[in-house]
Amino acid sequence: MAFLGKVDFMTLSETERVIYRYLSDNYEKIPILHIRDIAQESHAGTSSVMRLIKKLGYTSYPVFQAFIQEKQRETFLNMDYFDLLSTKGYPKELVEKCQDLVFEILRSKIIVFLGLGSSGSICDYAARRFATLGLNALSITDPTYPVESRLSETKRNLIIAISISGGTSEIFEILQRLKPNAEDCIASITPSQTSDIGKISHISINYEIEERRVNLHGDLTSQIPSLFIIETLSEMIYEKMMTP
Template sequence: MSFFGKIDFSTLSDTDKAIYHYLASNSDKVPYMRVREIATESHTSSSSVMRFIRKIGYESFSEFRKEFRGGDTIQTGKYSLVFPMLTVDQFTRNLEDKLQIIAEKIIECDNIIVFGIGNSGYVCDYIARRLAILGCNAFSMTDATYPIGAKLKNTTDNILIAVSVSGMTTEILETVNSLRHEEDMTIVAVTSDGSSHLANMADYVLDYRVDRYRVNHHDDLTSQVSCIFLLESLTNVVASLER
C-alpha cells in the first residue's frame, strides 16, 4: 500500500509488525473487514490494531479503510504503483447532455479560454491544444495575472473553461468573478465540488468526485484522471459536431 511507504520500521513493535504484514498481504480483504477481524487474523488485539492505524497517521479506522478502496496497489521492488479507478459513479447521470450543450456552445463561440493554475494548468494546456487541433480558436491561460479582460475587450461570444479541483482557489475565483457578468462571456466550471464558489458562479458545471491527496501538508498529488476524462470527452463531442 502506498501509505506504508514512509513507515519507520525501527519505531514498530513486534505487534505492529505483525499487523503490518497481515495488512500488506491481504489488501483485497481489508476494505471489507472490521477491526476485530483484522485483530483475529493478525493474532493481535483490536486496541493494538487501532494504535497501529493511528501510528501511521490515520485518525479513524474508516479513514484508513477508505484508503484501500482508492485503487489497487502492485508492489514493484521498493516502489508502489497505485492505479486510480475511473468509475461511472464519479460523474453525474446527465453528463452526456451537459457535454452536448457545452460542445454546441464551443462550436458557436469565437474564443475559448481554458483557465487553471498549478496542476490544473497542465491539464489546460493539453485540452486547449486538443481544441485547437479541431479548428477552435482556443488557448490556455495558466497565469491568474494575465490581462484577459483587456485581451477580450473587443471580442464577442467567448467561453471561459475554469478548471479547479476544489472550486475554491482564490485566484481562479477572482478572475472568473471579473468576467462572469460580461454580456458575451459563458463560464464553464470543471471541479470536484459541484457546490463550490466556482460552480455557483458558472453557467455550466462539469463536476466529478475524487479523493484529494496531499503530502507534506502542501504538495498536491490529487489525481487529475477524472478531470482529464471529462475534458477529453468534451473535445470528443466537439469533434463529432465538426464532422
C-alpha cells in the same frame, strides 16, 4: 490521523503536538525516517519523539515504524485502481451537460482554459487538443495574466475553469471580474457544483473524486475525471464537425 495510534491530545505537550502533526503530514515517509530526522524537522529532541511514540502505544520506534509500514501495505493491496475508470463518479446528466458545453464551445470566438498546478497541466492539454480541432483555444495557468485584455476585443467568449477544490481563490477572482460581461459564458470542470467556482459558472460539469494530499501541500488527487471530460468534449466536437 487515528492510525498513528490512540492518544488523548489533552495529555500531549505543545512539543509533542508539533511532532504528531509532523508525523501526520509525513505519514508515507515514516518507514524510512530516522528518529533524529523527526526530531530535527520538529525542532525537538529525540527523547520528546520517544515520549510521544510511547504515548501512542508503541514500545519502541522500530515497532511504530513496522506498524505504519504494514498499514501502508494493507492500504495499497486494498485499493481498487479501476475505480478511477468507473462511471459511478459521474452525474447521470453528464452527457447532457457536455452537449450544452459543446454548443457554447462551437459558438465562441475564444475559448480560455483557466487552472493552476496539476489542473493547469490539464488546461494546457485541453487547449492544445481543441486547437488541433481548429478552435481558437488557449490555456492560462498564471493568475496574473491580463486575461481581460485578451478578451476585450471579442464578444461571445468562453472561459472554462478547471479546479480540483472548486475554491481556488485566484481563479475565482478572475471569474468574478469576467462575470459581468453578459455575452461571455463561464463553465467549470470541478468536483463540487456548490463550490465558489461551481456556483459562479453558467455550466458546471461535476464528478466525484477523493482528494489526496501529501506533505501538506502536495496534491496527488487524480485528474483522470477532468481528462476524461476533456476527451469527451473533444470527441463530441469532432463528431459534429464530421457530420454533414
